[in-house]
Amino acid sequence: MPMKILVCISAVPDTTSKISLSSNNFVNLDGLTLITGPYEDYALSRAIEIKEADPNNIEIVIFHVGPDSSEAIIRKCLALGADSAVRVNTKANDSFQVAQEIASFVKENSFDLILMGKESIDYNTGLVHQYTASLLGWNHFSPVMNLDVINNSTCNIKVESSVGTVQLSSDLPLVLGCQEPIAEWKIPSMRGIMAARAKNIVLRESQFDFGLAYIKDEVNDQKRKGQMFQRENLNELIEIIKKEVRA
Template sequence: MNILVCLSNVPDTTTRIKLAADNSKVDLSGIQWVINPWDELALTRALEIKETTGTLVGKVSVAMVGKTEVEPTLRKALAIGADDAFRVDLDPADAFQVAAELAGLIKANPYEIILCGIESSDYNGSMVGGMLSELLGYTSISSVSSLSLQDGKVALTREIDGGKETISVSAPLVAIVQKGIAIDPRIPSMRGIMASRTKPLSVLASCGSPSLTSFGNFSLPVPKSACRMVDAENVPELVRLLHSEAKVI
């Protein structure tokens, strides 16, 4: 079986967000782009599964919807260890368009296990994986914190409100993964970086999917007023303030 990991290209998590002068978009100048943190963990887990299950997994591929500027991020995924990469040549307008383009890709190039990060750290939609599974008619499991192959089935742990569940499903499936799926993201080795230059990166034309939403104005959170400091020798004063000023205790 083959595993596809869907990737998103996001600003590094230390980025301070600035807006364009008319607030119509985020000012992308000077931003360092990285693989979305959850997607990076998903890729790490996919590679671990491939390496520990003998010949069971044929290949681990990565896919992204984006224009040429996302290719360095795809090359990084190849350097980390993915076997090949797909880029759908479209600057997507929303999550549905991403999901529909990925569905088109998967219908033409079937995969048994598809991994998506639970959200992207830019638009925080948590939508692509779920939408993709519906468009493909595949089983989806969300909030997945562990995944392994067992006796021809896929064994997963998912988080639910106030607990967790152990689940068994048959492929094909879309697993939407969160923290815990892998301990630490893998870092490319020098050999991996060299190898990534010659690994296949296929560029596919968009299948012309529609978007359902559009982004209007952006705004930034209102800065807070100054912090009120209380002396460490006078802890009861803090409690008094919380009780009678903030009225929260």
């Protein structure tokens, strides 16, 4: 039996994007350059390295919750070496909704390993992998810095914990949140890009409602004082630091 890896990816605005609101007072993503979340890039890159070591026995499926504007990002994941993709055709609103979509897909289609980033860089909650593991009753680790799969049945993992870093092994199935230096980011080859055109992106209807009552967003316009000191007036800055620490 080949081992099946599900890599869940988010489509996020580039870090340098300026956030603005649309007329309905929610963050407007139209016109922003969307990228695969950087942590998901690490997760996918490691999955591809694992597949490259044993190409006939590993299958990689990309899973994404998002509208059709994400297709280009998914196509790039396929060009990097994933075998197929599933897109849940709805806006990703919160961690629980996304985790429910992942868990329901995984219950219908058996997987051995679920990889994703330790957090998405838009909402930064870092909860999707935790929730997914809770819903499936699987073991879970995050943030994983090193991953080796042994005999398609056990994983050797290096993970950051509250005490430092820990080397451990845990049997599959597993849900892992990934971070650097788990793998080197990959660049798609021309051959990969051509092959990706023929690969399948399966559309899936959303099954879970989103129940929270969001009212509006606001842009956080932090105004900093921007007061500059000359080197010879350093003592004035030192007084300010003293005051800040005493306050």
